[in-house]
Amino acid sequence: MNILYVEDDEKAASAVMNLAASFGENVVWENNGTSGLSRAASQEFDVIILDRMLPDMDGLSVIKRLREAGVDVPVLMLSALARSENRIEGLEAGVDDYLAKPYEPQELLARIKALVRRSTNRSHSAIIIYGAFECHIKARTAFRDNVHIALSPKEFELFKYFMENAGEMVTRDMLLRDVWNMNFDPQTNVVDVNIGRLRRKLEDGFSRPALETIWGSGYRLTTGS
Incomplete structure (x- = not known):
């Protein structure tokens, strides 16, 4: 499974990448929205993990631009903003799942596996x-x-x-x-x-x-x- 992880927190990114690697999953890390968009446009991924608060543009802007460009890869958004209206904003913008911070890396990995499985089932079977x-x-x-x-x-x-x-x-x-x-x-x-x-x-x-x-x-x- 190829995962694009757009997250500006290096410590959080390292924890998830190490866990994913232990299960044989490949993670490409980008630390800002601009580079994340560029990477998503130039490489195929099974799922995208997207932090909501990024240094150059927020995650909502990133997901909107991805969907406008026709990128339909499943997206899991991470955010410290955990109120229901914040989740609704993310879902309406085009994300497929929303996980509040702080989170356990194991739960994050389980969520992305479920997203990939659901996407495959819906698209091909x-x-x-x-x-x-x-x-x-x-x-x-x-x-x-x-x-x-x-x-x-x-x-x-x-x-x-x-x-x-x-x-x-x-x-x-x-x-x-x-x-x-x-x-x-x-x-x-x-x-x-x-x-x-x-x-x-x-x-x-x-x-x-x-x-x-x-x-x-x-x-x-x-x-x-």
Whole structure:
């Protein structure tokens, strides 16, 4: 995986680059927005990590120029500005995920792997297969062990999201943002209600669980087998 990392903090960049290298990932580091734009235009990357506060131009300006130029590489924005309106600004500008500082380098690496996987699934596959589960995107159908699972439109969107993030933890904030477009409303129980319905349908007639609850954090799709 080739990663472009645009970050002016050398210490933070070094920590992420060392971690990525330990997993065999290649990271190209640029310490300002201008050089980051130039590098993104001249080289192919699987994902871009973009700091919001840069010395020459802010990350929002960088992402807007990237999208205007037709660069559709997944972008993860990093920022100390963690309020919901700051996240919404980033998402509306064209970023695919938003991670607040301070963060753990391991979480950052997990996020970028999930972005790359989701991008690949959406771009190149009409069917996503994970363990016993199949998600037929164009037909909007779901299967477990070749058994059709009847889902409502919203349940299918939720199932597809779990398949796009198969094996990774999915948080409530991620589901609210990406499935319901609700922009981090902490009061709603819409996620819990729909997770319960989806879990019942995916597990009906099967002995093994389909969705794992990670208490206090989120959910993870199992292989179902």
